Amino acid sequence: MDFCAIDFETATFDRSSACEVGICVVQNSEVVETKTWLIKPPSYPYFSPRNIDVHGIYPEDVKDAPTFDEIWYEMNDLMYGTLMIAHNAAFDAGVLRGCLNHYGIFAPNLNYLCSIQIAKKSWNYLPRYGLKHLAEHHNLSFNHHRAGDDAEVCAKISLLAFEKLFITSNDEIADVMKAKIKKL
Template sequence: MDFCAIDFETATHEKSSACEMGICVVQDSRIIETKTWLIKPPSFPYFSRFNIGVHGITPEDVKDAPTFDEIWHEAQDMIYGSLMIAHNAGFDASVLRGCFEYYGMFTPQLNYLCSIQLAKKSWNYLPKYGLKSLAEYHSINFNHHRAGADAEVCAKISLLAFEKLFLTSNDEVHEYMKAKIKRL
């Protein structure tokens, strides 16, 4: 099983306002690397108080950080050719698209899957499918609403879901989840 989990935190409601990105790379069903980047968003120095209240990232934290277009090449090398998984993937895909559009960058042809959909197929008896609820259910501790930690927990939950569903290869995942896999 090879995939990458991705997560974004944003500075404002604008989809291009990524202020942190985390990517967790899984190869042969093992987490091999998790990386986090602080990002100076286009809105800098403005950050929504609501967003700061969620993730705790402030303008001071990103004042010397690179912009999205300056770090994408490194991130792209980590996810090239992989299935991308995110928890509430519609949000993360829209942030990724928003950043590409803002910087006039080519949007890669990435397939992505939402780990909420995967969790609902794996544990259809749970009352909640938020990342925090699923982590608590599986006794996984993490620093919620920080991109690297969220991406890594998304990867761990996805691996547990694949195991529960007896999915052992990317081909099996594509076949089983084909209606849920979207294209960036």
């Protein structure tokens, strides 16, 4: 299976305010690379205190960081031609769309899937499906609400879920999860 897991952290409640992104690349059902970028958001230097409380990223952390449009092509190269998976994918797809729109960049032809849906199909007996709870259930440790760590744990949980469902290829993902796969 080939896919990428993605996670965004935002500076404000605005969908274009990405301040960190992480992408974990999976090839042949193995994690091969995880890349993280701090991003200077359009709202800089303003960050919502509530968002800072979640992820711990401050304006001074991104003062010398690139803007989204400066890293987009490198991000796109990592994601090109693969399925994108995110935990609570509606949020991350919304941030990606918001950033692309803000900078006038055409959205790629990208399919995405939510790892919560995959987890619910695989472990329908769990009381909660948050990333932290799924990671604890599978004994995966990570620095929660940091984009690279969240993306990598999302990828690992997805791989475990696919294994439980006996899914071994991208075609099988499409067959089993077809109603849940969305277009960016």
